[in-house]
Amino acid sequence: xxxxxxxxxxxxxxxxxxxxxxxxxxxxxxxxxxxxxxxxxxxxxxxxxxxxxxxxxxxxxxxxxxxxxxxxxxxxxxxxxxxxxxxxxxxxxxxxxxxxxxxxxxxxxxxxxxxxxxxxxxxxxxxxxxxxxxxxxxxxxxxxxxxxxxxxxxxxxxxxxxxxxxxxxxxxxxxxxxxxxxxxxxxxxxxxxxxxxxxxxxxxxxxxxxxxxxxxxxxxxxxxxxxxxxxxxxxxxxxxxxxxxxxxxxxxxxxxxxxxxxxxxxxxxxxxxxxxxxxxxxxxxxxxxxxx
Amino acid sequence: xxxxxxxxxxxxxxxxxxxxxxxxxxxxxxxxxxxxxxxxxxxxxxxxxxxxxxxxxxxxxxxxxxxxxxxxxxxxxxxxxxxxxxxxxxxxxxxxxxxxxxxxxxxxxxxxxxxxxxxxxxxxxxxxxxxxxxxxxxxxxxxxxxxxxxxxxxxxxxxxxxxxxxxxxxxxxxxxxxxxxxxxxxxxxxxxxxxxxxxxxxxxxxxxxxxxxxxxxxxxxxxxxxxxxxxxxxxxxxxxxxxxxxxxxxxxxxxxxxxxxxxxxxxxxxxxxxxxxxxxxxxxxxxxxxxxxxxxxxxxxxxxxxxxxxxxxxxxxxxxxxxxxxxxxxxxxxxxxxxxxxxxxxxxxxxxxxxxxxxxxxxxxxxxxxxxxxxxxxxxxxxxxxxxxxxxxxxxxxxxxxxxxxxxxxxxxxxxxxxxxxxxxxxxxxxxxxxxxxxxxxxxxxxxxxxxxxxxxxxxxxxxxxxxxxxxxxxxxxxxxxxxxxxxxxxxxxxxxxxxxxxxxxxxxxxxxxxxxxxxxxxxxxxxxxxxxxxxxxxxxxxxxxxxxxxxxxxxxxxxxxxxxxxxxxxxxxxxxxxxxxxxxxxxxxxxxxxxxxxxxxxxxxxxxxxxxxxxxxxxxxxxxxxxxxxxxxxxxxxxxxxxxxxxxxxxxxxxxxxxxxxxxxxxxxxxxxxxxxxxxxxxxxxxxxxxxx
Numbered sequence: 001x002x003x004x005x006x007x008x009x010x011x012x013x014x015x016x017x018x019x020x021x022x023x024x025x026x027x028x029x030x031x032x033x034x035x036x037x038x039x040x041x042x043x044x045x046x047x048x049x050x051x052x053x054x055x056x057x058x059x060x061x062x063x064x065x066x067x068x069x070x071x072x073x074x075x076x077x078x079x080x081x082x083x084x085x086x087x088x089x090x091x092x093x094x095x096x097x098x099x100x101x102x103x104x105x106x107x108x109x110x111x112x113x114x115x116x117x118x119x120x121x122x123x124x125x126x127x128x129x130x131x132x133x134x135x136x137x138x139x140x141x142x143x144x145x146x147x148x149x150x151x152x153x154x155x156x157x158x159x160x161x162x163x164x165x166x167x168x169x170x171x172x173x174x175x176x177x178x179x180x181x182x183x184x185x186x187x188x189x190x191x192x193x194x195x196x197x198x199x200x201x202x203x204x205x206x207x208x209x210x211x212x213x214x215x216x217x218x219x220x221x222x223x224x225x226x227x228x229x230x231x232x233x234x235x236x237x238x239x240x241x242x243x244x245x246x247x248x249x250x251x252x253x254x255x256x257x258x259x260x261x262x263x264x265x266x267x268x269x270x271x272x273x274x275x276x277x278x279x280x281x282x283x284x285x286x287x288x289x290x291x292x
Numbered sequence: 293x294x295x296x297x298x299x300x301x302x303x304x305x306x307x308x309x310x311x312x313x314x315x316x317x318x319x320x321x322x323x324x325x326x327x328x329x330x331x332x333x334x335x336x337x338x339x340x341x342x343x344x345x346x347x348x349x350x351x352x353x354x355x356x357x358x359x360x361x362x363x364x365x366x367x368x369x370x371x372x373x374x375x376x377x378x379x380x381x382x383x384x385x386x387x388x389x390x391x392x393x394x395x396x397x398x399x400x401x402x403x404x405x406x407x408x409x410x411x412x413x414x415x416x417x418x419x420x421x422x423x424x425x426x427x428x429x430x431x432x433x434x435x436x437x438x439x440x441x442x443x444x445x446x447x448x449x450x451x452x453x454x455x456x457x458x459x460x461x462x463x464x465x466x467x468x469x470x471x472x473x474x475x476x477x478x479x480x481x482x483x484x485x486x487x488x489x490x491x492x493x494x495x496x497x498x499x500x501x502x503x504x505x506x507x508x509x510x511x512x513x514x515x516x517x518x519x520x521x522x523x524x525x526x527x528x529x530x531x532x533x534x535x536x537x538x539x540x541x542x543x544x545x546x547x548x549x550x551x552x553x554x555x556x557x558x559x560x561x562x563x564x565x566x567x568x569x570x571x572x573x574x575x576x577x578x579x580x581x582x583x584x585x586x587x588x589x590x591x592x593x594x595x596x597x598x599x600x601x602x603x604x605x606x607x608x609x610x611x612x613x614x615x616x617x618x619x620x621x622x623x624x625x626x627x628x629x630x631x632x633x634x635x636x637x638x639x640x641x642x643x644x645x646x647x648x649x650x651x652x653x654x655x656x657x658x659x660x661x662x663x664x665x666x667x668x669x670x671x672x673x674x675x676x677x678x679x680x681x682x683x684x685x686x687x688x689x690x691x692x693x694x695x696x697x698x699x700x701x702x703x704x705x706x707x708x709x710x711x712x713x714x715x716x717x718x719x720x721x722x723x724x725x726x727x728x729x730x731x732x733x734x735x736x737x738x739x740x741x742x743x744x745x746x747x748x749x750x751x752x753x754x755x756x757x758x759x760x761x762x763x764x765x766x767x768x769x770x771x772x773x774x775x776x777x778x779x780x781x782x783x784x785x786x787x788x789x790x791x792x793x794x795x796x797x798x799x800x801x802x803x804x805x806x807x808x809x810x811x812x813x814x815x816x817x818x819x820x821x822x823x824x825x826x827x828x829x830x831x832x833x834x835x836x837x838x839x840x841x842x843x844x845x846x847x848x849x850x851x852x853x854x855x856x857x858x859x860x861x862x863x864x865x866x867x868x869x870x871x872x873x874x875x876x877x878x879x880x881x882x883x884x885x886x887x888x889x890x891x892x893x894x895x896x897x898x899x900x901x902x903x904x905x906x907x908x909x910x911x912x913x914x915x916x917x918x919x920x921x922x923x924x925x926x927x928x929x930x931x932x933x934x935x936x937x938x939x940x941x942x943x944x945x946x947x948x949x950x951x952x953x954x955x956x957x958x959x960x961x962x963x964x965x966x967x968x969x970x971x972x973x974x975x976x977x978x979x980x981x982x983x984x985x986x
Contacts, residue, residue: 067620068616069613069617083441083442084440084441084450085441086441086450086452089304093480103480103481104481104482104595104598104599105598105599105602105603106599106602106603106606107593107594107595107603107606107607108480108481108594109305109542109543109594110304110305110342111305111308111542112305112307112308112309114436125436125438125449127305131606132602132603132605132606132607132609132610133573133591133606133607133610133611134606134609134610141438141439141440141450143438143439150439151439151442152441152442153438153439153440153441153442155440167606167609170609172609172612172613250639253639257641258641258644
């Protein structure tokens with residue numbers, strides 16, 4: 001099964017579970033969790049079921065396309081269901097069958113793994129799912145987001161697409177994976193991997209990036225004060241990515257580093273509160289729809 | 293007729309580390325519950341797997357025991373008013389018991405007459421009481437709880453089904469939206485839904501559906517599987533009990549398998565191979581009969597052996613990828629120099645208020661120097677220790693430690709040797725992280741011990757100065773563990789330096805934080821108290837009584853093994869009939885002392901032989917005591933004090949200390965105070981609750 005077929009199979013499966021199939025969010029981010037479709041929508045009492053592929057950029061993991069396992073940008077398939085369904089484990093295992101993984105021929109296990117992202121004030125409990133000893137999915141019941149208690153609790157599934165594909169296609173090098181008939185990951189991503197690594201480690205204009213960080217942060221604060229949650233959150237994401245670029249370049253000293261992280265965290269916390277307040281002001285529209 | 297009962301809690305996969313405790317809590321809580329309910333039974337058996345906790349009660353009585361109970365009321369005096377009628381108290385009591393004053397009878401208890409009524413508690417049917425089991429389910433404590441969906445309950449993992457079976461009837465109860473029934477589930481992939489109609493068939497029904505409900509049996513099956521492989525392959529699989537405990541709780545139906553990896557990976561440090569296998573993949577490493585690590589591993593799968601080759605192949609692929617990464621890191625790491633890593637340390641923060649790791653290393657080097665001076669260690673050791681301190685943290689910057697954090701120090705030793713450091717330095721780099729656990733292995737070399745103390749001392753004093761004092765179960769920097777570590781190393785090394793002298797070395801290490809605090813000496817007190825609490829804790833673990841601990845640590849912790857020895861000696865004497873005579877003498881002195889601050893004794897003022905004798909004996913004992921004290925001989929020092937006993941008794945029996953004559957009185961008080969001071973140099977014996985009286 002190539003990657004494209006995998007994605008289509010997962011989309012079909014979760015669509016059948018009444019998930020909204022979203023498209024990737026168009027701002028750079030380090031993890032699928034950071035998409036507003038997860039981070040913001042997991043907050044508050046409204047039901048929310050969604051699935052999407054999210055490209056995740058981690059500048060520090062860039063390896064010029066030379067490392068068989070590490071990438072500047074990899075892909076996650078993200079599922080959020082709020083409130084968490086009682087049969088979520090079964091739904092998940094069914095999705096593996098759709099990927100051609102027969103549980104009777106493999107050893108599938110749920111091994112305790114608790115997830116925490118201090119930058120987003122987020123934490124959850126759950127497992128990493130093992131397929132014959134390989135971690136293929138992060139399975140998390142959110143307990144806290146943006147410093148607020150999750151109630152009702154949303155469940156998050158994060159499939160590592162390249163990981164799973166390397167198992168399904170039995171390939172050792174991520175660049176050898178087949179994306180679709182006759183087209184490999186290398187064909188699509190080698191040049192961007194190389195160029196982004198070069199940019200990240202050698203060419204980025206750090207003065208400009210520092211300026212951008214400050215500007216983005218200011219704009220995030222300004223828009224938040226006006227109750228514009230989503231525009232504000234976009235600027236938080238931009239702050240986060242800009243910070244990651246600076247950090248990978250090694251130009252942020254240790255003391256500054258903690259400072260930057262706590263600046264982003266403070267923004268994320270404020271946005272979480274503002275988001276819930278805004279939804280409440282609107283009368284939690286999705287909640288009402290559900291009742292009808 | 294007695295019936296059997298089964299309760300089962302079906303869960304999403306429980307963390308392996310919670311399962312054993314949950315099973316024993318379930319058994320215990322059920323036992324207490326049935327006792328409180330006055331329901332008799334034959335036997336309670338608890339079961340557990342990652343997906344279920346269950347308890348089987350055989351031969352449960354159909355009804356509660358019916359009991360005749362005596363209820364005790366107020367005393368007869370209170371139960372009667374002045375006119376001989378029943379008082380309000382008496383009437384209230386009978387009403388409270390559902391009786392009338394006609395039921396009252398009186399009985400004497402310890403010389404006082406009380407009123408009583410007889411109560412007949414008719415037993416209720418068990419079926420009525422068993423739904424109360426939901427309280428037992430909710431009473432189980434886990435290390436960490438969560439919420440799910442819209443439920444209020446906090447539990448280790450979501451509850452998905454409940455079984456309550458009384459004979460063949462369902463015991464109805466409900467928890468977090470789940471209703472009890474008679475349906476359970478076998479193995480997630482190999483088993484079916486099972487309708488239970490008899491509690492005692494539970495284990496068998498599960499077995500048929502690929503679930504081994506008894507963790508001990510799963511353990512046995514794993515061990516048998518491993519033994520068989522050992523025989524077949526002529527190899528040795530060392531059993532790490534902790535890993536075995538975890539693995540048996542990661543599966544419902546264990547199947548042991550063996551996989552291999554490429555031989556060239558064996559060039560990696562053994563610890564890297566073992567950590568990859570054990571910690572990351574939960575495999576058992578395999579050794580040759582001679583004890584060399586082989587390129588193989590033993591894993592345990594959850595399920596039967598169908599398509600086991602696929603599972604083995606998958607696992608081999610994973611370990612191959614991990615070890616390939618490790619080789620890549622290992623080779624990359626060797627390309628750099630030691631100085632390269634040291635320079636990087638000033639980019640890593642140790643703790644926000646305590647600066648970078650580089651800053652920490654500077655402090656540890658400084659402390660190491662001071663310690664070697666204080667301990668008057670030889671030049672060679674001092675040089676080794678200082679070099680160790682300088683490079684102690686370099687490995688934190690390597691790819692390998694970045695990937696295998698648990699190998700800090702171990703990688704430091706290997707790499708230090710590769711980079712041409714002295715062997716003694718390399719060993720000490722590894723040892724400076726010891727002990728890693730409460731009862732963990734201690735540094736074997738002096739240099740390792742010194743740098744370990746210096747490193748921990750800096751962390752503890754730094755965090756306490758920065759206000760990061762552990763509270764309750766929160767001790768993110770491991771300050772308690774590290775404090776115990778220092779105390780254990782000092783005791784093990786038998787270094788004759790008091791803990792207070794060690795603490796003093798940290799006084800001026802954090803000038804900016806101290807200035808910020810603006811509380812003179814406060815940190816010193818907090819630090820001292822922190823160490824005293826840890827020292828008490830260690831003594832308590834040695835079985836020393838609280839009062840003895842207090843007696844020994846009241847003034848200072850002092851030289852740790854001397855204080856520990858004193859505690860052991862006193863703990864023994866505390867319960868020793870033979871010591872009574874001495875103890876009484878010493879306490880007689882202490883009881884009278886400290887009421888004045890007189891210490892000047894004038895022999896010319898003595899009036900009786902007994903006071904002169906005591907004075908002379910005190911002088912000779914003082915000399916001997918000080919010698920024993922100097923030698924840190926706790927037993928001898930106390931026995932020297934004991935030599936005073938006879939003279940003390942004589943003195944008190946024949947002299948009136950609080951004499952009318954002021955000069956005489958003060959002289960005697962001074963003598964007593966001097967002796968008391970000598971005794972207190974040993975320990976504060978007045979706090980001990982001497983037990984030989986009984």
